Amino acid sequence: xxxxxxxxxxxxLILVAVSATVWLGATQQLVxxxxxxxxxxxxxxxxxxxxxxxxxxxxxxxxxxxxxxxxGWSRVVGGVALLLSGAVALSLVLVPPTTLSSATASxxxxxxxxxxxxxxxxxxVENADDELIASFTVVDWSSLLRQTSDPSFYSNKTxxxxxxxxxxxxxxxxxFYLSRFTVTCCAVDAQPTGLAVYAPDWANDFEVDAWVExxxxxxxxxxxxxxxxxxxxxxxxxxVERPSEPYLY
Amino acid sequence: MTTTVPASVDDHHHQHDHRPRxxxxxWLWLAFGTIGVAAIFALRAxxxxxxSVGVPGLTADLLTLATSVIIESLPFVVLGILLSIVVxxxxxxxxxxxxxxxxxxxxxxxxxxxxIALPVCECGNVPLARGLILKGFSVxxxxxxxxxxxxxxxxxxxxxxxxxxxxxxxxxxxxxGGLAIANIVxxxxxxxxxxxxxxxxxxxxxxxxxxxxxRQSRTEKSLDIFMRxxxxxxxxxxxxxxxxxxxxxxxxxxxxxxxxxxxLWSILAMMALAFVISVCSSVDAFFILPFASTFxxxxxxxxxxxxxxxxxxxxxxxxxxxxxxxxxxxxxxxxLMSAFIGLVINYVV
Numbered sequence: 162x163x164x165x166x167x168x169x170x171x172x173x174l175i176l177v178a179v180s181a182t183v184w185l186g187a188t189q190q191l192v193x194x195x196x197x198x199x200x201x202x203x204x205x206x207x208x209x210x211x212x213x214x215x216x217x218x219x220x221x222x223x224x225x226x227x228x229x230x231x232x233g234w235s236r237v238v239g240g241v242a243l244l245l246s247g248a249v250a251l252s253l254v255l256v257p258p259t260t261l262s263s264a265t266a267s268x269x270x271x272x273x274x275x276x277x278x279x280x281x282x283x284x285x286v287e288n289a290d291d292e293l294i295a296s297f298t299v300v301d302w303s304s305l306l307r308q309t310s311d312p313s314f315y316s317n318k319t320x321x322x323x324x325x326x327x328x329x330x331x332x333x334x335x336x337f338y339l340s341r342f343t344v345t346c347c348a349v350d351a352q353p354t355g356l357a358v359y360a361p362d363w364a365n366d367f368e369v370d371a372w373v374e375x376x377x378x379x380x381x382x383x384x385x386x387x388x389x390x391x392x393x394x395x396x397x398x399x400x401v402e403r404p405s406e407p408y409l410y
Numbered sequence: 411m412t413t414t415v416p417a418s419v420d421d422h423h424h425q426h427d428h429r430p431r432x433x434x435x436x437w438l439w440l441a442f443g444t445i446g447v448a449a450i451f452a453l454r455a456x457x458x459x460x461x462s463v464g465v466p467g468l469t470a471d472l473l474t475l476a477t478s479v480i481i482e483s484l485p486f487v488v489l490g491i492l493l494s495i496v497v498x499x500x501x502x503x504x505x506x507x508x509x510x511x512x513x514x515x516x517x518x519x520x521x522x523x524x525x526i527a528l529p530v531c532e533c534g535n536v537p538l539a540r541g542l543i544l545k546g547f548s549v550x551x552x553x554x555x556x557x558x559x560x561x562x563x564x565x566x567x568x569x570x571x572x573x574x575x576x577x578x579x580x581x582x583x584x585x586x587g588g589l590a591i592a593n594i595v596x597x598x599x600x601x602x603x604x605x606x607x608x609x610x611x612x613x614x615x616x617x618x619x620x621x622x623x624x625r626q627s628r629t630e631k632s633l634d635i636f637m638r639x640x641x642x643x644x645x646x647x648x649x650x651x652x653x654x655x656x657x658x659x660x661x662x663x664x665x666x667x668x669x670x671x672x673x674l675w676s677i678l679a680m681m682a683l684a685f686v687i688s689v690c691s692s693v694d695a696f697f698i699l700p701f702a703s704t705f706x707x708x709x710x711x712x713x714x715x716x717x718x719x720x721x722x723x724x725x726x727x728x729x730x731x732x733x734x735x736x737x738x739x740x741x742x743x744x745x746l747m748s749a750f751i752g753l754v755i756n757y758v759v
Contacts (some may be wrong), residue, residue, distance in 0.1 A: 171644045215440065215443040216633060
């Protein structure tokens with residue numbers, strides 16, 4: 162029993178993992194975990210492993226290895242490994258796919274983040290047209306904010322941005338961060354970026370982690386408890402569905 | 411002798427007598443397998459629609475991170491198993507050995523360049539290195555291959571070049587550093603009086619048995635290798651990703667980043683980061699790119715040289731083949747050497 166479970170366990174695990182991968186690929190949710198450039202490669206290799214796994218179940222090659230019944234500690238270690246890897250396999254099938262949450266965003270230094278620090282340049286944006294400015298993301302705006310905090314630069318520019326809410330530590334009642342993760346390889350390296358939004362009593366209408374779309378302009382920070390020079394003051398703020406590509410690249 | 415011969419003859423008969431039933435069974439098991447996979451898909455499609463299953467924020471992020479490591483490394487693991495199958499079951503036994511130089515040092519140098527033709531990162535490399543030992547490579551030789559191939563492989567070189575170009579000697583430092591470490595470590599372990607003693611019991615036994623097992627067709631042998639490698643590697647990948655995810659949730663990222671500007675501390679911070687993150691060598695250049703402005707170039711090279719060889723997931727996978735003591739020695743030697751390479755670049759460039 163033990164030895165045949167050990168012999169088949171890897172095939173079961175790999176079948177679970179590649180089935181989950183193929184399903185994510187089919188429902189276009191692989192981008193929750195990896196950069197789009199790896200999607201095709203990942204799905205092709207998963208499909209190959211799926212075929213190999215089912216074939217090895219069908220053909221059941223004769224065992225060339227002599228079974229050794231584990232004893233003592235190695236039996237315990239083997240049992241724990243079996244349980245842990247089984248638990249991970251179950252989570253791959255049972256837990257609904259999701260993005261990283263604000264818990265990780267605040268743990269990864271949302272304010273000091275230098276992601277995409279050169280995504281927009283102040284001199285080039287100075288006289289940009291409205292269409293270009295409307296396309297700016299959270300990352301573009303925070304790269305500009307790092308370059309200049311001169312209020313006149315932002316006076317005639319309206320931001321229209323989407324992101325999820327991460328609470329601010331300095332002034333949690335009035336300010337939150339509208340945040341996005343930037344991914345260069347996979348969710349493991351997701352770097353958060355956030356725009357400080359000044360919206361008194363925002364917690365009455367929205368929850369942390371909720372996705373919102375905000376239009377508004379950057380103004381001098383009215384909050385006395387936070388030392389950020391500029392904040393985004395919303396004209397409109399509406400709850401939206403999580404975008405199909407929640408990460409920026 | 412007298413007991414084994416009749417047994418094998420009996421075995422032979424056994425196989426012949428039940429051929430038709432065996433092939434009927436195959437269709438049965440194929441149906442079972444297909445139904446099983448379909449059931450996984452159905453369950454996944456059902457649970458995927460649920461809003462949430464009540465997992466709190468940080469635990470959910472831990473699972474997301476672990477899943478991300480699994481999905482990112484899985485295609486490379488599969489590719490590694492497939493290449494290992496090709497080497498073990500489909501290439502002539504002496505093809506790789508025939509053209510290698512006789513002198514051990516030159517042999518290892520040639521082997522450390524094998525990776526150029528093999529687009530596998532470190533997780534796929536372990537099954538391949540195991541296959542090479544079974545094919546007759548000595549243990550230090552396959553270790554040289556194991557260490558060099560993830561860094562010298564074409565995908566890694568291309569992605570590192572895309573990320574950094576030729577700036578600051580990062581690409582050159584990575585390639586030369588990786589080759590140097592692989593050859594020196596291979597030489598160190600070749601001094602071991604009994605190289606086979608550094609293998610785990612289970613794998614050493616598998617090497618000893620070699621090809622004396624029952625006769626298999628090539629297809630059967632390929633699938634046998636597939637089963638064996640996945641039963642060794644998949645639990646390691648799963649558990650390694652779980653631990654890597656847990657540590658990332660527990661250790662604040664800015665602790666590491668604040669250390670970044672000091673020539674010595676930034677190297678240690680980078681090794682800690684590489685150890686924890688456990689991403690594959692073929693994509694780690696993109697991973698480290700956002701940190702390039704924070705850290706010094708030598709420290710980036712340390713990350714790019716140390717990470718492919720030693721990290722949490724890799725230690726879990728390599729433990730399937732080498733003893734714990736060897737992995738400790740290996741980690742120490744590689745850590746010292748990659749720190750040295752990083753320091754040289756930090757102070758010279």
